[in-house]
Amino acid sequence: MKLAAKTEGPLAGLVVIDLTRVLAGPYCTMMLADLGARVIKVEMPGTGDDARHSGPFINHKDASSTSGYFFSINRNKESIALNLKQEADCELFDRLLASADILVENFTPGTMGKLGYDWDTLQGRYPSLILASISGFGQTGPYRELPAYDMVVQAMGGVLSLTGEEGGPPTRVGVSIGDIGAGMFGAIGIQAAVIERMRTGLGKHVDISMLDSQVAMLENALVRYQVDGVVPGPIGSRHPSITPFGVFKAKDAYLAVAAGNDRMFPRLCDAIGMAEAKADPRFATNPLRCEHHGALKILMEQALAARTAAEWLRHLKELGIPSGPVNDVAGVMRDPQINARGMLIELPLPDGETLITAGCPVQFAGEKRQEHSPAPALDQHREALLRELGI
Amino acid sequence: MKLAAKTEGPLAGLVVIDLTRVLAGPYCTMMLADLGARVIKVEMPGTGDDARHSGPFINHKDASSTSGYFFSINRNKESIALNLKQEADCELFDRLLASADILVENFTPGTMGKLGYDWDTLQGRYPSLILASISGFGQTGPYRELPAYDMVVQAMGGVLSLTGEEGGPPTRVGVSIGDIGAGMFGAIGIQAAVIERMRTGLGKHVDISMLDSQVAMLENALVRYQVDGVVPGPIGSRHPSITPFGVFKAKDAYLAVAAGNDRMFPRLCDAIGMAEAKADPRFATNPLRCEHHGALKILMEQALAARTAAEWLRHLKELGIPSGPVNDVAGVMRDPQINARGMLIELPLPDGETLITAGCPVQFAGEKRQEHSPAPALDQHREALLRELGI
Numbered sequence: 169m170k171l172a173a174k175t176e177g178p179l180a181g182l183v184v185i186d187l188t189r190v191l192a193g194p195y196c197t198m199m200l201a202d203l204g205a206r207v208i209k210v211e212m213p214g215t216g217d218d219a220r221h222s223g224p225f226i227n228h229k230d231a232s233s234t235s236g237y238f239f240s241i242n243r244n245k246e247s248i249a250l251n252l253k254q255e256a257d258c259e260l261f262d263r264l265l266a267s268a269d270i271l272v273e274n275f276t277p278g279t280m281g282k283l284g285y286d287w288d289t290l291q292g293r294y295p296s297l298i299l300a301s302i303s304g305f306g307q308t309g310p311y312r313e314l315p316a317y318d319m320v321v322q323a324m325g326g327v328l329s330l331t332g333e334e335g336g337p338p339t340r341v342g343v344s345i346g347d348i349g350a351g352m353f354g355a356i357g358i359q360a361a362v363i364e365r366m367r368t369g370l371g372k373h374v375d376i377s378m379l380d381s382q383v384a385m386l387e388n389a390l391v392r393y394q395v396d397g398v399v400p401g402p403i404g405s406r407h408p409s410i411t412p413f414g415v416f417k418a419k420d421a422y423l424a425v426a427a428g429n430d431r432m433f434p435r436l437c438d439a440i441g442m443a444e445a446k447a448d449p450r451f452a453t454n455p456l457r458c459e460h461h462g463a464l465k466i467l468m469e470q471a472l473a474a475r476t477a478a479e480w481l482r483h484l485k486e487l488g489i490p491s492g493p494v495n496d497v498a499g500v501m502r503d504p505q506i507n508a509r510g511m512l513i514e515l516p517l518p519d520g521e522t523l524i525t526a527g528c529p530v531q532f533a534g535e536k537r538q539e540h541s542p543a544p545a546l547d548q549h550r551e552a553l554l555r556e557l558g559i
Numbered sequence: 560m561k562l563a564a565k566t567e568g569p570l571a572g573l574v575v576i577d578l579t580r581v582l583a584g585p586y587c588t589m590m591l592a593d594l595g596a597r598v599i600k601v602e603m604p605g606t607g608d609d610a611r612h613s614g615p616f617i618n619h620k621d622a623s624s625t626s627g628y629f630f631s632i633n634r635n636k637e638s639i640a641l642n643l644k645q646e647a648d649c650e651l652f653d654r655l656l657a658s659a660d661i662l663v664e665n666f667t668p669g670t671m672g673k674l675g676y677d678w679d680t681l682q683g684r685y686p687s688l689i690l691a692s693i694s695g696f697g698q699t700g701p702y703r704e705l706p707a708y709d710m711v712v713q714a715m716g717g718v719l720s721l722t723g724e725e726g727g728p729p730t731r732v733g734v735s736i737g738d739i740g741a742g743m744f745g746a747i748g749i750q751a752a753v754i755e756r757m758r759t760g761l762g763k764h765v766d767i768s769m770l771d772s773q774v775a776m777l778e779n780a781l782v783r784y785q786v787d788g789v790v791p792g793p794i795g796s797r798h799p800s801i802t803p804f805g806v807f808k809a810k811d812a813y814l815a816v817a818a819g820n821d822r823m824f825p826r827l828c829d830a831i832g833m834a835e836a837k838a839d840p841r842f843a844t845n846p847l848r849c850e851h852h853g854a855l856k857i858l859m860e861q862a863l864a865a866r867t868a869a870e871w872l873r874h875l876k877e878l879g880i881p882s883g884p885v886n887d888v889a890g891v892m893r894d895p896q897i898n899a900r901g902m903l904i905e906l907p908l909p910d911g912e913t914l915i916t917a918g919c920p921v922q923f924a925g926e927k928r929q930e931h932s933p934a935p936a937l938d939q940h941r942e943a944l945l946r947e948l949g950i
Binding site for chain 1: 886
């Protein structure tokens, strides 16, 4: 007997077997699960996904604990514990693969081969199966077998060299964009392979490199370097070619203002009472403002010091000048727009408490949101899966 | 007559009409084009995509200029100039839509309706058409009609509050992750809708918010805040719950080291000659190292000062300790792995010079890379498109 797919959501009909651990892979498969695929995590007996052992931990009354980290990136998935180095477990794994459309893994390249599940073997046995491999450096090239973590690929991919204060040390992006970016490109590659398979009937091997993913997110830095001949470095919170476009300090706190174009800038000057700056030839065009960004920032912060960030934001919003608060995480959780969009999903923990996780940003107008299930306990779905397979 | 789709790549068979400007939308449609969809940009006559007027500019011998910015995010697309406020141009646009699978736009919500192309109208006339809308705040919620730029959503979405030096001001991620993240989620939503359409025959309206996209990339910050009760702030280049995991200064330059787990840390100590740190009870476990990260960093940088970053990296690589250079953009362009993966695509400019752009990180093992065409001139494909439509 085969596993049934789910029936709700755009990816209904697809079954994903998920060998991934920690972040890039689980983030990728959570997106697929959010969109309606049935995702079955296959985890090492006893220990499970490494992320189960990463903090922050929620300590329950019964002295057990749950990793909040694991909980936040594994909703809507099922779990079965299998040791792929043991024959009986491999037989069960093969039964799962026979029901599957997609297999996702994020081991170091070569590991799947050692387990007997290299791409050639998989393709021979399951011609319609899509294999997605997410790794630090990809399945090819001189670094393919090197270990990598988010920090390493953020550093090697250039984004670190562009982030931070002007003249200061390179600064890590405060979220694991090395993993998350690769997980997102993984979901794009998997869906592309599903679309191709609908024409050809055949699976393919999606090969995502975390380092490649960083390079693809460099935006205009590569071109700026080639055109200007200057290696771009960190420039704090301003934009290299739009001014004013950054965070500015008001009486009590920072706020973000993006009023770089030549129509918007005079309106900003009127709004915050900068008559002199409005008439100043140094600030007449965007290229001139970029050249004199330091002088303009001083004038803007002098003007903004008159009121609180909240007062200015009300005023700028009324005038249609692009601006917003610098939300910390508490501010994000209070934000009316983020709440109205259903981007904060509250899920039950094992002892009945709840934890809020970030929702799926892929939304479809006019459709109601799916029901979500919390991240599974290790091996939680073994019996139900065996029953479904008729074992 | 209808437009033909392309025949190579996983998204062969799909025709995309592209009304997007600047960054989030064009980045999304470039991914679709890289994967084999036929993408036709519909641009305002005379001015075209706003990004055509954003630097850096390449000045040609004939006194014309090309925006390197535009060039880097519009390869593999065609261009036709149409004014959707003029009836004759709308008729032509309708002919394009009749051939299309997907329409992508990133106007402020409401604009499509003013042009006569709101979702209800489109769905009524082209039931299988997928509409993807990418906007600052999405098509619903109290902020839906507010203008937004990358800076504003980075600030509101929380990532800015997590990036920067400890105790310092919030720092912008040095690439436009607000736009790029939304473009990536847009591609995921579009492909999901294509997969659903293969079952149902019906299109749907993909509704992507840049702000939602930022929230979805917050990683473990939401959970940390809820569990620890402390609002997380910027912490420079280290990781909140893994130590050592960051950039460290060697004799001449920074390097990235990710050796946070308890197996790897003693090996790192041996590798760089930190016998005392290896035995120090403050550093015995990852939670203890996180607590004493400052003391550990001082010891590591004392040890690393003995050799250059390049020398250490050779040594650490041989020992299998996850590490890498902090590449600036010039280093990215020289990197052997990035080059071996074909991630730097050289494309011809109008006068025969070339410019390198970041390639597509969605790769398929064993498949040769597609041929790429450079970003189009405004209205470059008008005649060919009209001919193909039999006009």
